[in-house]
Amino acid sequence: MGLLKRLRERRLNRELAAYRVELLDTHYHEVEHMYRRMRVWRHDWRNHIQTMKVLATDGDLAKLRDYLDTLDDELTRLDTPVKTGNTMADAILNSKMSLAAERGIDVRVDAHIPVKLDIPDLDLCSIIGNLFDNAIEASAGLPEGRRMIRVYMAMKRSMLYLSFTNTASEGKQPKVAGRFRTTKRMAGHGLGLAHVDEIVRRLDGWVDRNSEDGAFTTEILLPQG
Template sequence: MVILSVKTAFWGSNAPLFLSLLALTLLSYPIARWVKKRLAKMYDERIEAFQRDLLSTHSKEVESIYRQMRSWKHDWKNQLQTMEAFVLLGQPEDLLPYLKELNTGLDRVDSLVKSGNLMLDAILNAKLTLAKEQGIPYDVRVSVPRPLFVREVDLCSLVGNLLNNALEASQAAPSPEEALIRVYMAPLKHQLYLCVTNKTFVAYREEHGRLITTKPGADHGFGLASIDTIAEKYDGFVNRQYEEGIFATEVFLSPPEEPHTVNKESINRSGRD
């Protein structure tokens, strides 16, 4: 009887506290789930906004280049008439500097890559033109599978993000000649293999299993997240490696019905040699 009376007294005095804690626990679980979903949604929205801004930037770069191409085509008759005038007026010595100036302008709009895919060529040429203008050496080998199972907008976003990172890393080089960007894309069995390699002059750290630069910025990491999201969409994976001043990102994409079959531990390095 004494024991029972003690238990009764204990629960009697602490019952409101325990009931409050129980109610708080029951309420906190759905709240925590709601907060988690909300944060995930906000993060996804940030990534989508980042991708939209990136595609907008790509579009402007491509539009600028092709606007110049249209301008050259429109003015070509005038250029021919000017060259003819130099010859007719007996001023051939003025023709050579004029031709050099024309050649410089044509280099600006030269088609550096012709893979057969217009959208991919547009984004590659836009980014490589920026590298060329800055004196950054590059090597590009691209073969696009037919039919292409990757949506062009996804492929362009993927390539654009990777080349943006490579260009940014190259701009940190002591001189442009010391930088290097390599792009390799080709079908690999039933997958699409993409590798972008660049010399790097910045520090890296590992965060959530990713190698990322130590650069500050509000959108820091969203480019990497976008790359990973696209790889996951095509049941693929991303392999990032940093060694001896070289940073490489390999991306494997699989058709929707084809699960990835490449062993991550024995990745083919032929694209980086």
């Protein structure tokens, strides 16, 4: 029995390692895509200025106003609305918010990290990215008017507190072997929650999940200093 348990643990560790690599690669490409769009826009800025100069010289104020409105809309889409004080958290939160918006999900983030964290950037990226991915997946399957994600991050004394709440299908989500299961499947297994749990455990943190009718919440506390 002991041998079987060790073999299962080794298999789970291998699956988590492969999942971690795939997850980080996915997050990297999402963030890179967001910043690539911003670099392209900055590269085109000189052309935008020249175009506006021509419209101003011609006295075509109506077209100039329309052009400025278009640029303003584009800047709004490219701007990073969340500025937590932590570069890694900003990158992953804003990239995930962009993905959620494309799926018609109402996302609201209230995140403030005024101190330098002891948490490794890769662990922070994995926790936020995983929780956001699960929230997007759960909300995306609902009617558009019901899709919602709420994120809260702040320091609670010497602890970093994270809370993710998303709408979910009707009914309380059941537990399997004492834990909730993500519906996400990578390499045939739902490893998202297990990966978050592994990081929180390694960092001596605390995690709690709660499934109520139509909503799912994950809360995490991570000690700092």
